[in-house]
Each structure stands twice: as structure tokens, then as C-alpha cells.
Amino acid sequence: MCTYLRPFARLLVLGGWIAAFLPTAFAQQPHKFDYRVLATNRTSTAEKEMNEAAAAGFVFAAVMGGETGFGGNEVVVVMTKDTSAAEGQKRAYKLLATSRTSAMQKEMQQLGEEGFDYKAQTIFSSTFGGKEVVVIMERVLGQSARRYEFKLMATSRTSTMQKELREAGDAGFSMVGMTVAKTLLGGAEVVSIMRKEPQ
Secondary structure, eight states: GGGGHHHHHHHHHHHHHHHHHHHTOOOOOOOEEEEEEEEEHHHHHHHHHHHHHHHOOOEEEEEEEHHHOOOEEEEEEEEEETSSSSSOOOOEEEEEEESSSHHHHHHHHHHTTTTTTEEEEEEEETTTTTTEEEEEEEEETTTTTOOOOOEEEEEEEEHHHHHHHHHHHHHTTTTEEEEEEEETTTTEEEEEEEEEOOO
């Protein structure tokens, strides 16, 4: 090989080693997740435990109300944390439970003005409140609060529900959740939750 080509050949060999090494060195590590399962027959306890988990870096994943094998009627909440990723922003949670949709809308709207957003809803048979609609609200801490507007509609007639949904949609509301259950005061109802994004 010509003398003046040898440095160039060495660069080619070095480049080949780098090209082979880089994918291994910077390969994305597989994600690993940790979970906390919170189960209680008291919604106030569920909210407290959710915020304790959130302080440890967990975020809300799922909720369901129902009868478990040992706990009777419980609210079961699953919280998750990506243990392979850098710690994200902390969150705060509110858990609302009522058998009156008018009271629920008022509470949700108050939290919406404080920057809490809707996450999920379920039905829960409490010891004292009968059948209740349970709604979980979340706020990301450390950032400017976005104000949300909420509308709750409860009806036993799907034809009425469609009319109300269309009217809310014309006003800029989108559906975020729905449950069907027999509440204490309204009987068998479809409860729809609508949200208007901040402008």
C-alpha cells in the first residue's frame, strides 16, 4: 500500500470499529415498571394513599370499583412507575365520590379551576353512601395550572343523552368518560362527563 494511503486506511478501520460499537453503547434499555395496588372501601383513604404513592414517583394507571374476594365492595386503584426512566414531574390527586351528579359537577369544576384534569371514573358501593360515582382528578405539580371546564350529564334515556351530548359538543365539550349504574337518587342512569379544553 502506498505510504500516503496508510493513514486513510487506518481511519477506515477506526470508523468501522466505531460504527460497530455505537449501536451497542447507545442501545435503549428495556423499560421496567413498578406497581402499587391500592384497595379500600373508603374513598378518603384511597385519595390519601394515591397521593402518598404519587410522592414516591408513581402515577395513576387504572381504577375499578367492585366486590373483591376478601375486601367486599372496594375501590381498587393501580399506580405505576417507570423505574428505567428519569424521574418525571410529581402529581397530586383528588378522588370525588357522590350519588348526586349536580354535587359532582360543582366539585369537579372547582378542581378544574385549580388545574386538575379528569383521569377516570367508576361506580362504587360505599358503606354509607350507597351507589356512588367515583371520579379521579390529577394535577401535574410544578407547572402553570391549566383551567378546565366540566359538564356532567345523567339520564336514564339514551335518546335524551344523544340530544344533550350534541348540545354540549356544539359548545366545545368533548366526552372523556361514561358509567352506567343505579345511583342512590337517580335510579338506573348513564353518567357522562364532558370537558372543554383551556383556550
